[in-house]
Amino acid sequence: MDLASPCHCIALRQASRRLTQHYDQHLAPTGLRTSQYGMLRSLGRVGPISINTFAEIMVMDRTTMGRALRPLTRDGLVAVGPGPDGRTRSLTLTAAGRRRMEDALPLWEQAQQTFEERYGAVPASDLRQAALSLARTELSPAA
Template sequence: MSNPIEIPFSTTLLVRDTCLCLHVQRAARALARRFDTALKPVGLTNGQFSLMMSLNRPEPPPMGPVAALLAMDQTTLTAALKPLERRGWVSIIPNPKDRRGRLLSLTAEGKAVLAAAVPIWEKTHAEVEAKLPDGGANMLRLDLMALA
């Protein structure tokens, strides 16, 4: 019978107090809940808001660049698009330049929902930024971009 490996509790405390991944995940979950709650009256989650905002472009983008912007694979993007397409907020059409690819765009109804969501996002975002010390929001953005 082998002796079980014991990890000292001090290691648990070290990880709890210093792990960047843990702290980013906790903050992301808290922010996601806050924005989910705020955007609920217009029928969006924070992820759907970000996805729809990424489609708000002069020309319909292909899936690849949208997936890259949102740091997700195309399979995950396809799954995220389905409920928005069912609600009539997003249109997915074959790319005329490459029939294997798809172009993504907001429908008129999708633009209206997104337009209703923007003031909610602005207010919630301002509240979040106000909780950070002076210049903290810009510094946090720069730090997160360096990690992404």
């Protein structure tokens, strides 16, 4: 079956789903999905941080961020508290979140290694750089 599409978005979404499935399989023993692990890692690097700012960093809209945070807060991995001005909410990685992230790290490293072995280390690095560049590119219709 040919997966080729002339649409950049569809092709990237297909690739993203394939890669996410790979990482999810590796992270399954931790109970974390790839998206959750990524949020914990990112929050560990930048937190405490406002929900809106974190959503911007993660290239997510505020509503999607709220839904994504629910299982992490429910499981005590992320704490949501008052922000500095009283109007905003602030996210903090909890000790349990840090432990879960550390437990997942070797599995994530294995997923990275397996991906690089199968796809190639240089193409994987090039792909990551292209994806980061795309994530930083303003594509709104008004731009």
